[in-house]
Amino acid sequence: MIKVGVLGATGNVGQRFMQMLENHPIFELEVLGASSRSAGKKYADACYWYQTEPIPEEYANKMVQTTDPTDKAYEDVDIVFSALPSDLAKKLEPEFAKEGKLVFSNASAMRMENDVPLMIPEVNYDHFEMLDIQRENRNYDGAIITNPNCSTICAVITLKPIMDKFGIDLVNITTMQAISGAGYNGVPSMAIIDNLVPYIGSEEEKMQTESLKLLGAIDKENNKFTDANFKIGVSCNRVSVIDGHTESIFVKTTEEATPEEIKKVMDKFDPLKEYNLPTYAKPIVIREEMDRPQPRLDRDAGNGMSISVGRIREDPVFGIKYTALEHNTIRGAAGASVLNAELYVKKYL
Amino acid sequence: MIKVGVLGATGNVGQRFMQMLENHPIFELEVLGASSRSAGKKYADACYWYQTEPIPEEYANKMVQTTDPTDKAYEDVDIVFSALPSDLAKKLEPEFAKEGKLVFSNASAMRMENDVPLMIPEVNYDHFEMLDIQRENRNYDGAIITNPNCSTICAVITLKPIMDKFGIDLVNITTMQAISGAGYNGVPSMAIIDNLVPYIGSEEEKMQTESLKLLGAIDKENNKFTDANFKIGVSCNRVSVIDGHTESIFVKTTEEATPEEIKKVMDKFDPLKEYNLPTYAKPIVIREEMDRPQPRLDRDAGNGMSISVGRIREDPVFGIKYTALEHNTIRGAAGASVLNAELYVKKYL
Amino acid sequence: MIKVGVLGATGNVGQRFMQMLENHPIFELEVLGASSRSAGKKYADACYWYQTEPIPEEYANKMVQTTDPTDKAYEDVDIVFSALPSDLAKKLEPEFAKEGKLVFSNASAMRMENDVPLMIPEVNYDHFEMLDIQRENRNYDGAIITNPNCSTICAVITLKPIMDKFGIDLVNITTMQAISGAGYNGVPSMAIIDNLVPYIGSEEEKMQTESLKLLGAIDKENNKFTDANFKIGVSCNRVSVIDGHTESIFVKTTEEATPEEIKKVMDKFDPLKEYNLPTYAKPIVIREEMDRPQPRLDRDAGNGMSISVGRIREDPVFGIKYTALEHNTIRGAAGASVLNAELYVKKYL
Amino acid sequence: MIKVGVLGATGNVGQRFMQMLENHPIFELEVLGASSRSAGKKYADACYWYQTEPIPEEYANKMVQTTDPTDKAYEDVDIVFSALPSDLAKKLEPEFAKEGKLVFSNASAMRMENDVPLMIPEVNYDHFEMLDIQRENRNYDGAIITNPNCSTICAVITLKPIMDKFGIDLVNITTMQAISGAGYNGVPSMAIIDNLVPYIGSEEEKMQTESLKLLGAIDKENNKFTDANFKIGVSCNRVSVIDGHTESIFVKTTEEATPEEIKKVMDKFDPLKEYNLPTYAKPIVIREEMDRPQPRLDRDAGNGMSISVGRIREDPVFGIKYTALEHNTIRGAAGASVLNAELYVKKYL
Incomplete structure (x- = not known):
C-alpha cells in the first residue's frame, strides 16, 4: 500500500477524493490536509459533508492536518492529491514536489507550465516522459502531474x-x-x-x-x-x-x-x-x-x-x-487525478 | 377594429395569443376556437389557465367555438391566428384561407411550402409578395402566412x-x-x-x-x-x-x-x-x-x-x-404571428 | 428460490421492484407482467427505463407477459408483486389470489378491505393473522397483502x-x-x-x-x-x-x-x-x-x-x-411489498 | 411629496423597496444608503441587480450614500425604510430615530421591543399608539415601526x-x-x-x-x-x-x-x-x-x-x-414597510 494525502480535503472535490480512496486497493489515505481553519479538528467537524453516501467512517474521526509539506504528518506519504484553490496550489504544490512528493493535482495553477504534464491517461500518458526534464528544471525530488479542467x-x-x-x-x-x-x-x-x-x-x-x-x-x-x-x-x-x-x-x-x-x-x-x-x-x-x-x-x-x-x-x-x-467531479476531477496516479504507480513504481 | 379569431385557444401558445390580443389597439378577439372537447364550454372551464397573469376577464366567460371555418362564428372574422398542432394545421389552415381568412400561423405544417411566406417582419417582409402567387396557385380568397419555429x-x-x-x-x-x-x-x-x-x-x-x-x-x-x-x-x-x-x-x-x-x-x-x-x-x-x-x-x-x-x-x-x-412563447410564437399580422394590416389593408 | 412475478413491470414502481429483486437471495423474478401494449415485447423495448442504474441485464431481454393469472407464464410462480393502477388492481389481484398466488400489492384498491391486511412489517405483522379469515371469506387459495401509501x-x-x-x-x-x-x-x-x-x-x-x-x-x-x-x-x-x-x-x-x-x-x-x-x-x-x-x-x-x-x-x-x-419509491412502495413478502416467507413458508 | 431613503439599498429586499418606490405618488426616493463598500459609487455599479424588471432608470445613476444619519444626504429625508441586516439595524435604526426620522423597518432587531410597534396595517394599526411611549422612553424625535417576518x-x-x-x-x-x-x-x-x-x-x-x-x-x-x-x-x-x-x-x-x-x-x-x-x-x-x-x-x-x-x-x-x-419579498418585506408608512402618513401627517 502506498500512503497518500489529500490537500483541500474539506471541499467538494476533496470529498470526492475521499470517496474514491476509501477501500482503494493500492492507496491508503493517511493525511487529510486543509486550511488552518480546519486543521486540528476532526474531519467530520471540519467539513460540511454533502455527498449522498455518508462520510466514510474511517475518515470521520481522523484529525485534519495542515497543508505544510514539512509537517510531520506527511513524512510517510509518497503521493498527495491536490484539490487546492488555484492560488494556493501555485504556492504549495511546488513545495510538496520539492519535499519529494508526487503531486497529482486537479488545480489549474500548474497545468500550462511547459514542463508539467497535463494528462488524461487514456490520451497522452507518454507525457510522463517530461517529468525528467521537470525534475531537472525545478530541482524536484518529487514531481507535479496535473489533470485538465x-x-x-x-x-x-x-x-x-x-x-x-x-x-x-x-x-x-x-x-x-x-x-x-x-x-x-x-x-x-x-x-x-x-x-x-x-x-x-x-x-x-x-x-x-x-x-x-x-x-x-x-x-x-x-x-x-x-x-x-x-x-x-x-x-x-x-x-x-x-x-x-x-x-x-x-x-x-x-x-x-x-x-x-x-x-x-x-x-x-x-x-x-x-x-x-x-x-x-x-x-x-x-x-x-x-x-x-x-x-x-x-x-x-x-x-x-x-x-x-x-x-x-x-x-x-x-x-x-x-x-x-x-x-464532472469524478471523471472530471477527483477520478482524473487518481487514475493518473494509478497509471504512474503501475509504470514507474 | 379588425375582428380576429384564435385557433387552438386553450393550449399554451393559444393562451399567449389571448394575452397579446387583450386590449390590442387594432385587433378585436372575437372567436376562441378549439377542439370539439372544448367547443361549447366557457373558456375558463375549457382550459387550464397556467399563466402568471390571471385569465383576461373579457375572455373567461366567452363560449369556445369549433375550428370549422364555415361555422357562423367566423363570419365576421378577417384574421385567424393559428396555434393548432401540426396535423390539424395542415388540414384546417387551407380551409380557412379558402373561406377568405388571413391565416397567421405558428404551426409548422405549411412553413416550407414553396408559395407560403415564412416570415419574421424585421427580416423578410418582402416575402409577402409571394401571396399573389399563393392565391393563384391555391385558389385562396384569404392567405396563409407562417412564422418560424x-x-x-x-x-x-x-x-x-x-x-x-x-x-x-x-x-x-x-x-x-x-x-x-x-x-x-x-x-x-x-x-x-x-x-x-x-x-x-x-x-x-x-x-x-x-x-x-x-x-x-x-x-x-x-x-x-x-x-x-x-x-x-x-x-x-x-x-x-x-x-x-x-x-x-x-x-x-x-x-x-x-x-x-x-x-x-x-x-x-x-x-x-x-x-x-x-x-x-x-x-x-x-x-x-x-x-x-x-x-x-x-x-x-x-x-x-x-x-x-x-x-x-x-x-x-x-x-x-x-x-x-x-x-420563446412570445417573440418565438404568439408575438411572432401577431407582429406579422400587424405589419400586413399596415401595408395592405 | 421462490419464483415471483411483477404486475405492472414497466412503470416507475415496477422498475423499482425489478431493481430490488435483482440478485435477491430468496426470490427469483420469473414473470414481468404488463398491459397488452407491452406483452410480447422484450422488456427493454416495452418500457422507458429511467432509473440511474442501467436496466438489469438479466431482465432486459426477457419477454413481457400478460397480467392474466391463468397465463401459463404464471404456472410456477408463487408470489406476485403488484404495481398495478388501482382500477386494474381491484379486478386482477383477487383473480391472482384465487389462482393460489400470494399477492403483495402496492396498489390502493384493496387496502381498506376489512379482511385484507394493510401492513408495515415493523408495525403490525400480527395482521397476517387475518389471512385465514380472508381465505375463508373470499375463497382464495392464495391471499392479498397490501402495503400502505x-x-x-x-x-x-x-x-x-x-x-x-x-x-x-x-x-x-x-x-x-x-x-x-x-x-x-x-x-x-x-x-x-x-x-x-x-x-x-x-x-x-x-x-x-x-x-x-x-x-x-x-x-x-x-x-x-x-x-x-x-x-x-x-x-x-x-x-x-x-x-x-x-x-x-x-x-x-x-x-x-x-x-x-x-x-x-x-x-x-x-x-x-x-x-x-x-x-x-x-x-x-x-x-x-x-x-x-x-x-x-x-x-x-x-x-x-x-x-x-x-x-x-x-x-x-x-x-x-x-x-x-x-x-418514496423504495421504502414507500416496492421495498414495502418486498419486505412484507420476505417476512411472510420467513414466518409461514 | 415626502422624501424618503432606503437603508441597505443594494440587497434583495433593498431592490424591492426601490421597485415599490419608483413612481410612488407620495414618496420620493432621495437617498440610497448602503455600506461603505458601496457608498460613493453609482447605484448600478454598486449592486448586482437581479430583478426581472430592469433597474429603474432614475436610480441607476444615483450616487449611493452612507448609512450615517448625520450625513448631509439625509437632511431633507423624513422617512427611511430599513432593509439592514439585523446587527446593523440594532445600532443604526435608533440613531436615525434620534435624528428625527421615521424608521419603517423590515429588520428583526427591534421587533420584539416592548415599546416598538410590530405592525401589519390590516391587523393592528392601533399599535401606532405606542409611539408616544416609545418617543418618551427613548428620547426619539422620530420613531421606529417594524413589520414582521x-x-x-x-x-x-x-x-x-x-x-x-x-x-x-x-x-x-x-x-x-x-x-x-x-x-x-x-x-x-x-x-x-x-x-x-x-x-x-x-x-x-x-x-x-x-x-x-x-x-x-x-x-x-x-x-x-x-x-x-x-x-x-x-x-x-x-x-x-x-x-x-x-x-x-x-x-x-x-x-x-x-x-x-x-x-x-x-x-x-x-x-x-x-x-x-x-x-x-x-x-x-x-x-x-x-x-x-x-x-x-x-x-x-x-x-x-x-x-x-x-x-x-x-x-x-x-x-x-x-x-x-x-x-415574500413584496407583501412579506418591502411592501409591508411601505404600507406601514403609507398608513402612518395618512393618519398622522
Missing part, C-alpha cells in the same frame, strides 16, 4: 480516437455544465433555478488551450510540449444540473468519416485495458437512444469514470456532431 | 444585420431551450429536474431549413423562394428553464468583422420602427454584462419581443460568437 | 415506537412529497419548477384512514380490524424533489415525553432484526444535524429502506415535533 | 378575520418558503435543487412570538403589549421556489366554524379600503381551484400584496385547515 476532459477523451483514426481540422463545443463544478457555495440558487448562466470564468480559454496541449506531442529536441494542429472554439454555459457536464460537440475531420465510423472508433477506444487500473472504466460508452446521454441518468456510467456519447450524426458545417456527457 | 426566430433576427453588413459563410448554433416550448404537458418533471435532454424532435432540421428560407430571396422568374447561400449546423437541447430559449451562436462572416462592429450593427438594427406596430419592440437589446443574457432575468425585454444578445466575442474557428436569448 | 409508511414507522411507549392522542402532518410518487409522466415540469402544488388527490384521506388501520388491532371476536384510538389531520403538498417524501410531524403523546426520550425510543426501534430479512434495514436513522434530514442527501439511507428523522424538538401545541424523510 | 405576515393576515369572528384557540403551521427570503446568496443551488431544507434559523421562534404580539393588544395601564391568547406551533422548511412562501395552516377556533364560513370572513376582510393607500390591495384572495394557490402562478396577486388562500377544508384535529401563499 473537467469540461476539457469530457471533450478530449472523445476527440482522441477520432484524431488517431481520421485526423481533426476543426472543433466546436458548447457546454452545459453542472453546478457542482463551482463548489458547494459557487452558484446561488437564485442564479440557476428557472435559469442558466451563459458564462463560466476562464472556462472557454482553459478548454481551448488545454485541449491542444493534451492532444499535442513532446518536442524532444526542445524539451517542451507542442500543440495539436487543429482549431477549437468553445462556448460555456452553467445549467440547472447537480452533477454531469453535457457538451454539444462538432468535429471536422481531416479524412472524411461517417457517423457509423465515428461510433465504431469511439466504442473500440480502450487504451489502458491491459493495465487493470482500479479506477479505470471503459472510457466511452455509446448510447443508442435518440435522447441520451442525459446527466441524471448517465453520469454514473462506469462508476462515474466513463464518458457517455450519443446522437452521433452528420452536420452540414462540420461533418460530424454528437453529445458527450461526463461526471 | 421559436428557436429559428431567435437566431435569424441576430443573423440578419450581420448578413446585411458583412455577409455570412457559416453558422453554428447550440440551443438550450425552455420547457414551455413543448406545451404544458410536454416535458415531465422527472425528465428535466437535475437534468437536461439533448434532443428535441425535428428541431435541428427546422432551424437548418427555415433559416435559409428566411434569409433567402424570392426568385421572381420561377415564382419560388431561394435559400440563402451559407451553411448552418445546429444542436438542440432542452434545459430546466420555464420560458426563454438561449442559443450559443457562432458565425463566420464573409467580410471580416470585429465583435465591436457586430455589436454596432445589431444595436442599430431597427427596420420597422417607422411603422409603429403595437407589438413591435427594438428587435435586439445588447447586454454588456459578462454573464448575460439569462433567461429568467432577460426574457421579458421589450415585453418579450426583444432578443437579448450578450458576450459578443472572438472565436478561434468562426471569428465571431455570442449568446442570444428569446422569450 | 408511501406517505403513510413514512409517518407510521415513526409513530409506532412513540405509541408503544407513550401513547398517542393527536397527530398532525404536513407532507412535502416527491414527483416520482406520481409516476414518470405524473407531474409536468411546468407545474413544479419554481413552484409547488398544495394538493395530491386522495392523499390526505389515505394517510388519515390508513394510519389508524395500521396502528389498530384485530378484533378477534368480530374478525375485523379496529382503528387506533387517536385523531390525525394531514395536509399534502407536491414539491420539486425527485425522490424522497419529507414530513413535518407533530405529536401529542398520552404520557408526556421529552424530545430526548422520543429520540431514544425511535433509535432503539428495531423489531425485525432477528429475522435477518434481506431487504430489512434499521427502520429509523436519527440525524443530529439541525438541518437534516434532506431528501437528496438522506433518501438512500439503509439502501432506501430507513426513515431518516431529525429536528426532534418541543412544540407549543403538540408537545413534540420532528421531520421525517422516506425514499 | 415574511412568513409571519402570511399567516397572521389570514388569522385576523378568523380571530375577530370566531376566536382562536390553537394554530399549527408548516411553511414551505422561497429561496429569495434568504437573500441572493443565501441558499446555494447545491442545497436546494432536487432537495429541500427542513430548517430556517430562528424562523419558527419568530413566527411563534411575532404572531402573538401582532394579534395581541396594548395594555394601556402598563404601557406595554400583551400577547394574544392562543397557542401556536410552527415547522419551517425551505423549498425550491424563487418567490412565494406557501403555508399549510391548521386552526382550532373558539366558536365552531365551517369552511364556508371561514372563506366568507376571509373574503370580506378589507379593513383599510377607505384609506386608498397606494400600495394596498385586497388582503386575501380566495382561490376556488382544488390545487391552488401555487407560488409561481399566484404570488403576484394584487401586485404581490394579496395573500392567496385556497383549500379551506375540515380537519379531524383542528377543525379547519387551508393553504396560504404570500409574495
